[in-house]
Amino acid sequence: MKISAGKMLFFVGLIIISAIAAQMYASVKQRERIVSPPQAEYSTLFPVKINAPKPLAEIATDQKDAKGNAILVSCQSCHSVRSPNPQNGSAGPLISFHQDLDFVHGKLVCISCHNPEGYYADFRLASGESINPENVMTLCAQCHGPQFRDYQNGSHGGMTGHWDLRKGPRQRNHCVDCHDPHKPAFPLFRPVAGPNDRFTPHQTKGTHE
Amino acid sequence: MSDSNASLPIIDNPGVNRRRFLKTAGATLGLAAWAAAMKPLLDLTPEVNADEFLQKHYRELTPEQKAVVFKRLEEEAKAEYDVDVTISDPPPMENVLFGYALNLSVCIGCRKCAEACHIENNHDRASNNSYICVFEMEKGGIDFEKGNATYDHPVPAPGKYYMPVQCQQCENAPCVTACPIEATWKEKDGIVVVDYNWCIGCRYCEAACPYHARRFNWEKPEIPAEEVNPDQSYLSNRIRPQGVMEKCTFCLHRTREGRLPACLEACPTGARVFGNLLDPDSEIRWVIENKRTFVLKEELGTKPRFFYYFDE
Numbered sequence A: 001m002k003i004s005a006g007k008m009l010f011f012v013g014l015i016i017i018s019a020i021a022a023q024m025y026a027s028v029k030q031r032e033r034i035v036s037p038p039q040a041e042y043s044t045l046f047p048v049k050i051n052a053p054k055p056l057a058e059i060a061t062d063q064k065d066a067k068g069n070a071i072l073v074s075c076q077s078c079h080s081v082r083s084p085n086p087q088n089g090s091a092g093p094l095i096s097f098h099q100d101l102d103f104v105h106g107k108l109v110c111i112s113c114h115n116p117e118g119y120y121a122d123f124r125l126a127s128g129e130s131i132n133p134e135n136v137m138t139l140c141a142q143c144h145g146p147q148f149r150d151y152q153n154g155s156h157g158g159m160t161g162h163w164d165l166r167k168g169p170r171q172r173n174h175c176v177d178c179h180d181p182h183k184p185a186f187p188l189f190r191p192v193a194g195p196n197d198r199f200t201p202h203q204t205k206g207t208h209e
Numbered sequence B: 001m002s003d004s005n006a007s008l009p010i011i012d013n014p015g016v017n018r019r020r021f022l023k024t025a026g027a028t029l030g031l032a033a034w035a036a037a038m039k040p041l042l043d044l045t046p047e048v049n050a051d052e053f054l055q056k057h058y059r060e061l062t063p064e065q066k067a068v069v070f071k072r073l074e075e076e077a078k079a080e081y082d083v084d085v086t087i088s089d090p091p092p093m094e095n096v097l098f099g100y101a102l103n104l105s106v107c108i109g110c111r112k113c114a115e116a117c118h119i120e121n122n123h124d125r126a127s128n129n130s131y132i133c134v135f136e137m138e139k140g141g142i143d144f145e146k147g148n149a150t151y152d153h154p155v156p157a158p159g160k161y162y163m164p165v166q167c168q169q170c171e172n173a174p175c176v177t178a179c180p181i182e183a184t185w186k187e188k189d190g191i192v193v194v195d196y197n198w199c200i201g202c203r204y205c206e207a208a209c210p211y212h213a214r215r216f217n218w219e220k221p222e223i224p225a226e227e228v229n230p231d232q233s234y235l236s237n238r239i240r241p242q243g244v245m246e247k248c249t250f251c252l253h254r255t256r257e258g259r260l261p262a263c264l265e266a267c268p269t270g271a272r273v274f275g276n277l278l279d280p281d282s283e284i285r286w287v288i289e290n291k292r293t294f295v296l297k298e299e300l301g302t303k304p305r306f307f308y309y310f311d312e
């Protein structure tokens, strides 16, 4: 069989073009390998765990036990039979339950966050969507957007563990580890004692001066 | 690094340092004669131990020599403090440059960070020392003259904010230039370290540091055996000898293994952010790129790797 000159030219052309394409592909590959981070290393990152908030199950009554601690009662035991009063916005009128509740959180009322249909033990977003206690951070984020953004970027809230997740895990605080949702202002602290060094004259032991 | 800083009273005599002195002395006198000449010095006190005196600069030690030195230090810790410690020397990590940021809007001045540093880094118990000094500052300005580091009342106090200051791990570290014998230097990951066995205690670095970040061991640190942190490293938290300088090392024995610094873990407000400045996805980079950060005494050109910011 004879191959015409035209066909011959076509095949040669094809070979040259595919060679060039292969070359280009290889060089792109090469560049990718140089600029991209070592994927294998990053694919085995350790997890970042967020503390789970304690589930809300009980509330203090006005009764005290022998040691003077408030007797607790499960939310459900009252709220399954006693329908809530959505008009009530503070702890003041609640004379026999919720005795330890000191409520100072903007203009919010109980049902701003608590879902009365879930006996108040689960939560409700402004949209009406009810959410699980573990995801309560979404609830806080509805109003505290900047704090949530900072939290997501690792610059709000305490943590322990590893800065380098290739080496080990990290454990992060949840909003309610530091902020009481009913009274979210950070409490006053008594500071740890300062140094007794020679820069603080009234505290020196007088051994060096 | 060996240039002396013109503004400091350093005797500019680069030809003689301790190591070279020892070498030339050995060469001219012959080893036996030299040993005899040194004898009175070595007999002086049991604390001046011959091995220690003859030890080379950390950066000139081979891995084998390091092992010997670390073993000796572990034995000394056992003899003096009655604890079994391990001394390691984790090297700087590849492609890592450490940075630290502190949110002044949330710091409440509780000194938990200083307490954690005190424990982690085996500081002398009596002085209650640490590498962090927390200043209580007047709102509305950054005036250290009006700052108070000895407050002792519930915090945060009205009208005040709190500014913890520790080593800023400067890119242009004045302390490093000031040291006449290269006992302190900057490592590849940006951490300024001290070879406590090379330091002669002249305290030039302390005078050179604009942040008062360096501390001097006036006395031999006293720490009860059960309180000693046994997880130690040569360049960071091993118990320092008397008469040498010490400083914050960003907890390199922790951070070079990927862990967070002790002060960050202890902070109850999350005011502290730590990480790798070379990693564009790190938390520290996010802070620098998204918050209005500033450094202390920028006009000095020290280029700190410690950043402060306020939430807007």
Ligand code: SF4
Pocket: B106, B107, B108, B109, B110, B111, B112, B113, B114, B134, B162, B164, B266, B267, B268, B269, B270, B271, B272
């Ligand atoms: S532990 Fe945190 S909040 Fe307390 S003084 Fe230190 S940086 Fe500030």
Ligand code: SF4
Pocket: B116, B117, B118, B120, B121, B131, B132, B166, B247, B248, B249, B250, B251, B261, B262, B263, B264
């Ligand atoms: S990083 Fe470590 S050494 Fe530095 S101040 Fe914090 S606890 Fe102390």
